[in-house]
Every structure is written in structure tokens, then in C-alpha cells.
Amino acid sequence: MDDTATLDYRTLKINGVYQQNAAGDLMIRAKLPAGILSAAQAEAICDVSDGFSDGMLHLTCRGNIEIHGVQGEDLPQVFRCYRAVGLTTRGACGGAVRSVVCATSGGQGFARLQMLVRVLHEHFTGNPYFEGLPKKIKLAVENGYQGARHLCQDLVMVYLGNEDGRDLCDVWVAGGLGRQPQEGFLLAGRVPFERLIPLIEGVIKVYQKHAPAGKRLKHLLGEIGEKEFRALLAAETGGIPVCPVASPFDDALGQASAPGAFGWIEVPVFAGQLPAADLRQIAAVARQVGDGFVAVSRDQNLLVSLGAGVDSEGVKEALQAAGYLKDENPLQCRACPGTHGCPKGLVATRDVARLLEENLSEKGKALEWAVSGCPNSCSQPQLADFGIIGVRKGADAREALYDLYKRDGEGFGQVVREKLTLDELMGAVKELV
Numbered sequence: 001m002d003d004t005a006t007l008d009y010r011t012l013k014i015n016g017v018y019q020q021n022a023a024g025d026l027m028i029r030a031k032l033p034a035g036i037l038s039a040a041q042a043e044a045i046c047d048v049s050d051g052f053s054d055g056m057l058h059l060t061c062r063g064n065i066e067i068h069g070v071q072g073e074d075l076p077q078v079f080r081c082y083r084a085v086g087l088t089t090r091g092a093c094g095g096a097v098r099s100v101v102c103a104t105s106g107g108q109g110f111a112r113l114q115m116l117v118r119v120l121h122e123h124f125t126g127n128p129y130f131e132g133l134p135k136k137i138k139l140a141v142e143n144g145y146q147g148a149r150h151l152c153q154d155l156v157m158v159y160l161g162n163e164d165g166r167d168l169c170d171v172w173v174a175g176g177l178g179r180q181p182q183e184g185f186l187l188a189g190r191v192p193f194e195r196l197i198p199l200i201e202g203v204i205k206v207y208q209k210h211a212p213a214g215k216r217l218k219h220l221l222g223e224i225g226e227k228e229f230r231a232l233l234a235a236e237t238g239g240i241p242v243c244p245v246a247s248p249f250d251d252a253l254g255q256a257s258a259p260g261a262f263g264w265i266e267v268p269v270f271a272g273q274l275p276a277a278d279l280r281q282i283a284a285v286a287r288q289v290g291d292g293f294v295a296v297s298r299d300q301n302l303l304v305s306l307g308a309g310v311d312s313e314g315v316k317e318a319l320q321a322a323g324y325l326k327d328e329n330p331l332q333c334r335a336c337p338g339t340h341g342c343p344k345g346l347v348a349t350r351d352v353a354r355l356l357e358e359n360l361s362e363k364g365k366a367l368e369w370a371v372s373g374c375p376n377s378c379s380q381p382q383l384a385d386f387g388i389i390g391v392r393k394g395a396d397a398r399e400a401l402y403d404l405y406k407r408d409g410e411g412f413g414q415v416v417r418e419k420l421t422l423d424e425l426m427g428a429v430k431e432l433v
């Protein structure tokens with residue numbers, strides 16, 4: 001590719017590449033099922049960041065890794081580098097089934113969850129029947145009902161466990177955050193794994209056929225209502241046969257080979273941004289004393305996998321020796337790129353996170369925080385104990401403004417203060433925490 005003027009941005013989008021600005025800087029997003037990647041894949045991402053960007057990485061709340069500021073002429077080499085280690089960016093942006101998010105809390109059944117995530121990822125990624133959607137479809141697999149996460153995606157499978165040899169899930173649909181937050185609803189309870197793919201395909205087909213361009217599933221539900229949606233879904237799923245979801249490594253071998261099946265060591269990452277050099281070092285620890293896998297958590301931290309036979313103390317010591325895990329009480333704050341890297345950003349999210357870190361007490365820092373650069377809410381501020389959303393850009397002598405959210409009950413957090421200046425925001429935070 002010799003000239004960025006020849007780039008077809010629509011095609012690039014479905015391949016996980018966004019245009020960041022008029023100068024033609026590009027963001028490339030690696031689509032990581034359950035946020036998990038091997039040490040070799042992590043190193044390939046670091047190579048791309050060092051070779052074709054500024055050596056920084058952005059970890060997303062959906063377990064993906066973005067590199068910003070890539071140039072069009074470098075894309076062939078970037079894609080080659082990713083392909084060499086089995087990384088895909090297909091469907092990481094645009095009207096497609098996005099990465100399948102998964103709770104990375106490990107524990108009972110985690111190997112089964114990962115298997116389901118991988119099957120869904122492979123079934124929908126690059127599948128032409130499920131591309132060219134009106135907008136994105138976000139899938140998640142949860143291992144329980146914590147933190148309202150089952151309410152905020154287009155399609156969520158909540159794993160209930162294995163009963164009499166059958167893995168069962170509750171299926172929630174039509175949730176979303178953004179400018180019009182909408183809690184999802186229970187579409188079907190106790191669905192066995194073999195009925196999941198036909199059901200998900202049916203939901204996507206209804207969405208594909210009936211939602212206008214640019215609208216999400218939640219908007220379609222808002223227009224046609226649950227009754228009509230269920231009738232359309234029944235018509236779509238009527239002829240689809242069941243589709244077993246089984247791993248060649250079921251049970252004992254599946255558990256023994258799944259990354260994170262015995263837990264993780266979490267390495268905090270400030271506001272989701274870290275130098276590629278850090279990921280490189282952490283991947284080296286995973287390779288040398290772990291099981292060779294790391295993951296991106298939904299809180300934008302890095303996780304080093306404790307697979308079968310891994311000595312967790314050995315991993316911890318290696319990370320400490322490399323200079324990590326020193327801060328015993330780091331700020332738990334998710335942040336989207338905001339004006340640091342997103343064309344839609346209204347405020348400098350990482351600067352706000354830094355101010356929180358400076359101003360909060362130890363008790364305040366231990367709470368869950370999230371800062372979003374605009375009402376699209378990519379850092380999921382309505383799921384945090386306290387969420388901050390930039391609502392006006394600070395330009396032309398007009399100050400940037402922020403809304404402050406607080407989460408108390410079972411559902412999404414609600415706005416408690418609106419249109420605050422930065423000083424007012426910090427004052428409100430001190431008062432409320």
C-alpha cells in the first residue's frame with residue numbers, strides 16, 4: 001500500500017482498523033477471545049507497537065488490545081505479524097459480532113466457559129452470514145450474576161453449571177450502555193449448550209433483518225417490543241437444528257490445558273495504558289515460570305495465567321523481581337482513550353484518572369472507578385461504584401464538563417451530579433466517597 005489516500009476505511013473497519021483523525025492515523029484492535037493470549041501473541045503485539053506505533057498499548061474493557069497511531073502503509077506488515085501467531089482483528093470493529101468477553105475469575109467450570117467462548121469466537125469471526133450487521137453485536141459469557149454485567153451486552157450467557165451431564169446457561173439480550181443505557185432482559189432460562197448457537201444465530205438474524213442501519217439490538221427492542229421480538233425469533237429459530245458445543249479436550253484434559261483454570265496473578269495497569277516493554281516483560285514471566293499465557297481483564301489489568309502445575313508464588317516472585325506488584329493499593333480505575341486517542345473523545349480520561357489517584361483516600365482508591373471520554377461509555381462507568389462521563393469538550397475557552405454516576409443497587413449506576421467542571425467534580429468525589 002503506497003498511499004493512505006487509497007485506503008478503503010469501510011473495509012478496514014470490519015478488519016479491526018479505525019481512522020483516528022484527519023491525518024490518517026489508524027487504531028488497530030486485536031480481538032482476543034476471553035481476553036486470553038499466548039506469550040508469543042503478546043510479543044507480536046509488542047513488536048507491532050514498537051515497530052509501527054509509539055510503543056504504547058491500550059487494554060480495553062472487553063479484553064482487547066489496541067495500538068494507536070499506525071500508518072496505512074504499514075498495515076500489510078502489521079497483519080502479517082498478527083497472522084503469524086494466529087491473532088485476528090476481523091470483526092473487532094464495524095457491523096460484526098465483536099470479541100466474546102468472559103469473566104476471568106477462574107474457578108469451577110472456567111475451562112467450560114473458555115471452551116464456549118472459543119467455539120463462539122470461531123463460529124462468528126469472519127462468518128459472512130453474520131457480517132454487515134446494522135451495527136455491532138457484543139457477546140459475553142459470565143460465570144454468575146455479579147456486578148450487573150449480564151445487563152449490559154447484546155447477548156449474555158450466564159453459566160449455571162453442569163447438571164446431569166448438561167451444561168446450562170441463562171441467556172440475556174438487548175442490554176447496552178452508551179447514550180441510552182438499557183438493561184437487558186432474560187430471553188431464555190436454563191438453555192443447554194447445544195441450543196445456544198441456534199438461539200444466538202436467531203437473535204442476530206432478527207437484528208440483521210429488522211434493525212435500521214446504525215441501530216443496536218436494544219433500539220430494535222425499544223421499537224418493536226419483547227412480544228414481537230419473540231415472535232420473530234421463533235420464526236427464525238424454527239428450522240435450525242441443535243448444534244453440540246463440545247471440546248475435544250473435555251473434562252480432565254480441558255481443565256488441565258485451559259489457561260487460568262487455576263486462577264491468575266493480576267498486574268494492575270493504570271487506566272488501561274502500558275508500554276509494550278511492560279507487556280513484553282510480563283509475557284516473558286508467563287513463558288518462563290507460568291504456563292505461557294496471559295490475559296486482559298475487564299478491568300483493563302494484565303493477568304498471568306496459573307495453569308495446571310504452575311507455582312503461583314514463583315510467578316509472583318518473578319513479577320516482583322521484574323518491578324511489578326509493588327503498589328499494594330493501586331487505584332482501580334478503568335478508562336477509555338478519550339481525547340488521548342479517540343476521535344469522539346470530549347475529555348482527557350487518563351488525566352482525570354491521575355487526579356483521582358492523587359486526591360482519593362486509601363478507602364476511595366479501593367472502590368471501582370471508571371472514566372469515559374464521552375457518553376458512549378466504553379469504560380462502562382455505569383457498572384463501577386463511581387463512574388465519570390465527559391459531556392463537553394474543553395475548547396474555545398469553554399470548560400470540559402463531566403457527569404458523575406454512582407452505583408448502589410443491582411442495576412446500572414445512576415447520575416448523581418451533572419455538568420460539573422473538573423474542580424467541581426473533584427469536590428463532589430471527595431464529598432461522596
Ligand code: SF4
Nearest residue numbers: 336342345373374378
Ligand atoms: S467512550 Fe467515547 S471517547 Fe471513550 S472510547 Fe468510547 S467513543 Fe471514544
